Amino acid sequence: xxxxxxxxxxxxxxxxxxxxxxxxxxxxxxxxxxxxxxxxxxxxxxxxxxxxxxxxxxxxxxxxxxxxxxxxxxxxxxxxxxxxxxxxxxxxxxxxxxxxxxxxxxxxxxxxxxxxxxxxxxxxxxxxxxxxxxxxxxxxxxxxxxxxxxxxxxxxxxxxxxxxxxxxxxxxxxxxxxxxxxxxxxxxxxxxxxxxxxxxxxxxxxxxxxxxxxxxxxxxxxxxxxxxxxxxxxxxxxxxxxxxxxxxxxxxxxxxxxxxxxxxxxxxxxxxxxxxxxxxxxxxxxxxxxxxxxxxxxxxxxxxxxxxxxxxxxxxxxxxxxxxxxxxxxxxxxxxxxxxxxxxxxxxxxxxxxxxxxxxx
Amino acid sequence: xxxxxxxxxxxxxxxxxxxxxxxxxxxxxxxxxxxxxxxxxxxxxxxxxxxxxxxxxxxxxxxxxxxxxxxxxxxxxxxxxxxxxxxxxxxxxxxxxxxxxxxxxxxxxxxxxxxxxxxxxxxxxxxxxxxxxxxxxxxxxxxxxxxxxxxxxxxxxxxxxxxxxxxxxxxxxxxxxxxxxxxxxxxxxxxxxxxxxxxxxxxxxxxxxxxxxxxxxxxxxxxxxxxxxxxxxxxxxxxxxxxxxxxxxxxxxxxxxxxxxxxxxxxxxxxxxxxxxxxxxxxxxxxxxxxxxxxxxxxxxxxxxxxxxxxxxxxxxxxxxxxxxxxx
Numbered sequence: 001x002x003x004x005x006x007x008x009x010x011x012x013x014x015x016x017x018x019x020x021x022x023x024x025x026x027x028x029x030x031x032x033x034x035x036x037x038x039x040x041x042x043x044x045x046x047x048x049x050x051x052x053x054x055x056x057x058x059x060x061x062x063x064x065x066x067x068x069x070x071x072x073x074x075x076x077x078x079x080x081x082x083x084x085x086x087x088x089x090x091x092x093x094x095x096x097x098x099x100x101x102x103x104x105x106x107x108x109x110x111x112x113x114x115x116x117x118x119x120x121x122x123x124x125x126x127x128x129x130x131x132x133x134x135x136x137x138x139x140x141x142x143x144x145x146x147x148x149x150x151x152x153x154x155x156x157x158x159x160x161x162x163x164x165x166x167x168x169x170x171x172x173x174x175x176x177x178x179x180x181x182x183x184x185x186x187x188x189x190x191x192x193x194x195x196x197x198x199x200x201x202x203x204x205x206x207x208x209x210x211x212x213x214x215x216x217x218x219x220x221x222x223x224x225x226x227x228x229x230x231x232x233x234x235x236x237x238x239x240x241x242x243x244x245x246x247x248x249x250x251x252x253x254x255x256x257x258x259x260x261x262x263x264x265x266x267x268x269x270x271x272x273x274x275x276x277x278x279x280x281x282x283x284x285x286x287x288x289x290x291x292x293x294x295x296x297x298x299x300x301x302x303x304x305x306x307x308x309x310x311x312x313x314x315x316x317x318x319x320x321x322x323x324x325x326x327x328x329x330x331x332x333x334x335x336x337x338x339x340x341x342x343x344x345x346x347x348x349x350x351x352x353x354x355x356x357x358x359x360x361x
Numbered sequence: 362x363x364x365x366x367x368x369x370x371x372x373x374x375x376x377x378x379x380x381x382x383x384x385x386x387x388x389x390x391x392x393x394x395x396x397x398x399x400x401x402x403x404x405x406x407x408x409x410x411x412x413x414x415x416x417x418x419x420x421x422x423x424x425x426x427x428x429x430x431x432x433x434x435x436x437x438x439x440x441x442x443x444x445x446x447x448x449x450x451x452x453x454x455x456x457x458x459x460x461x462x463x464x465x466x467x468x469x470x471x472x473x474x475x476x477x478x479x480x481x482x483x484x485x486x487x488x489x490x491x492x493x494x495x496x497x498x499x500x501x502x503x504x505x506x507x508x509x510x511x512x513x514x515x516x517x518x519x520x521x522x523x524x525x526x527x528x529x530x531x532x533x534x535x536x537x538x539x540x541x542x543x544x545x546x547x548x549x550x551x552x553x554x555x556x557x558x559x560x561x562x563x564x565x566x567x568x569x570x571x572x573x574x575x576x577x578x579x580x581x582x583x584x585x586x587x588x589x590x591x592x593x594x595x596x597x598x599x600x601x602x603x604x605x606x607x608x609x610x611x612x613x614x615x616x617x618x619x620x621x622x623x624x625x626x627x628x629x630x631x632x633x634x635x636x637x638x639x640x641x642x643x644x645x646x647x648x649x650x651x652x653x654x655x656x657x658x659x660x661x662x663x664x665x666x667x668x669x670x671x672x673x674x675x676x677x678x679x680x681x682x683x684x685x686x687x688x689x
Contacts, residue, residue, distance in 0.1 A: 083513060083518065084518070085517075085518050085519065208666060211666045211667060211670060237663050238665065238666075239660055239663075239665070239666060239669075240666035240669070242618070242619055243615070243618075244613075244615055244616070244618045244619060245520075245609050245611070245613045245615070245616060246419070246605065246608070246609060246613075246616055246620075247619065249608065249609065250416040250656070250657075251660060253412050253415070253416065254412070254657055254660035254661055255660070257403055257406070257408065257409045257412060257661060258401075258403055258660070258661045258663070272520070272613060272615065275520065275609070275610075275611060275613070276609065279608075279609060279610050282610075296520065297519060297520070298519070298520035298521075298522045298611060298613075301522060302522075
């Protein structure tokens with residue numbers, strides 16, 4: 001009997017501990033990584049990975065890895081996890097750069113598999129291989145501090161991509177500006193609303209991402225800026241859809257119940273929520289402009305038969321290429337900006353098919 | 362003498378904390394309805410109530426499934442990911458994309474495969490739990506990661522659109538103007554309650570959940586019962602994945618995100634003992650509705666995300682308090 005009681009106590013405490021643990025995990029992994037501190041989540045929710053694009057590219061290797069700042073430097077790129085297709089796109093771009101002869105054939109790509117210690121080991125391996133420069137998208141800004149310091153001591157320049165590092169010297173930081181993405185997507189929505197009907201003010205509702213994530217805050221800030229800058233734009237309501245299609249669908253249904261025809265447009269902080277908003281509007285036989293952020297394949301495909309839909313696509317390929325160029329410029333002794341913003345690409349019905357064929361083949 | 366005792370005790374029972382906690386969930390639900398009806402004039406409309414039912418159906422189906430293991434003093438932490446991988450498998454097979462590129466199968470077969478996958482996850486965690494005595498929160502935690510990984514493999518982490526009508530109709534059509542997803546939810550609820558009330562298996566679940574040793578001594582096959590409950594919750598999670606396809610009109614690799622805790626929370630909100638032996642499906646329904654009504658009402662009132670989280674936290678804390686105090 002006492003054994004049984006002990007076991008039940010164990011199950012009891014275990015269940016509580018497990019639930020608490022998963023509450024933490026759920027916020028992080030469950031949302032496809034949106035709990036992380038960069039745009040990784042968007043990587044996770046993004047749909048991409050042109051499989052055959054670079055991976056099997058023909059290896060040319062015109063010049064054999066001339067080290068020391070030559071035209072084809074040996075570099076290393078470390079990313080948090082290929083689980084997020086955002087980073088898979090980075091890998092493709094990296095391989096493409098290799099086969100194009102932008103970087104040497106000895107250049108190495110490291111997938112940390114979401115493990116902070118693995119990423120540190122990867123950086124250390126790159127340092128021992130004496131790469132010409134290192135590109136890194138950190139899992140957490142703080143977790144790689146020591147590794148960055150080691151690279152600094154070894155005199156290896158570091159370029160941060162997509163997510164910055166907290167300390168240590170970096171040549172530059174290449175990333176999208178989430179505030180800008182939010183503002184541009186909201187303004188795209190406004191221009192759709194102006195096209196679809198003439199009014200003095202337009203009421204827009206916002207579907208926010210996971211509460212507390214920096215992406216959510218920054219994109220929300222961009223939304224607010226757009227509302228402040230444009231007198232004709234009025235924020236009707238704002239609620240979290242937690243970056244998920246399903247939550248966005250429910251929230252949008254409630255918005256429709258509460259505001260109905262007052263809603264002139266919907267701004268979603270990512271494309272997956274735009275899918276949900278579209279579904280809810282469709283069910284209610286409503287047709288209003290919807291915009292998202294990321295450039296997700298499924299959402300862009302919807303543009304074909306929906307006029308007033310759009311997104312601001314993030315471009316990991318361009319991030320990698322810009323990072324390589326700025327690293328090379330640094331090696332050549334040129335000065336490089338501290339931060340390089342990769343402008344997102346505005347995708348609407350007009351360029352949807354081009355976008356899809358260029359990035360998703 | 363005995364007469365007077367019998368007269369007094371029911372009256373006393375009604376005033377104890379445990380009696381209050383027994384009716385707590387329903388009181389809470391009615392309270393929420395009254396409050397939101399007063400605060401918002403659109404809350405009590407038929408359209409909105411149908412919306413609420415529609416919005417809780419997916420969580421509801423998963424909550425029904427996870428009620429079985431909870432009644433049996435087990436827990437299933439893998440439901441959200443099993444739901445995800447099953448839904449993605451059904452969609453991918455039916456469309457013939459991603460992992461199954463060029464292997465499109467007829468819709469019924471795809472559905473069967475998805476449900477079988479859910480059952481398989483439940484069988485593995487159930488077998489390891491029951492046969493080797495590993496606590497179910499550990500086996501199902503392992504299943505959580507496993508199912509999550511399979512989901513990513515199957516879908517290649519990309520949404521799948523263009524699902525055949527015959528699949529989306531299950532969760533996305535309406536029957537006489539009533540959403541089919543709600544009908545699926547309510548019929549599963551009725552069937553589950555009948556299983557609990559009128560079958561030997563249902564009786565055994567309570568017996569094993571209440572006192573495993575005693576149940577074993579009475580000759581109940583404890584292993585089969587414990588395993589059975591986890592298989593059931595796996596199947597229900599897979600059904601939830603199936604109807605989600607219809608509700609969303611697509612299959613999204615993150616569709617299980619943030620769906621682990623709400624179903625478990627709903628079961629607890631409904632007054633089931635988290636440590637086995639008591640509870641029923643009606644309670645689960647009430648718990649699911651409390652969560653759904655709370656979210657919907659706060660949305661309608663325009664409460665911002667932070668306020669919404671605070672409100673949900675308070676309600677859950679009160680419910681857990683009532684649950685534990687009532688059991689002592």
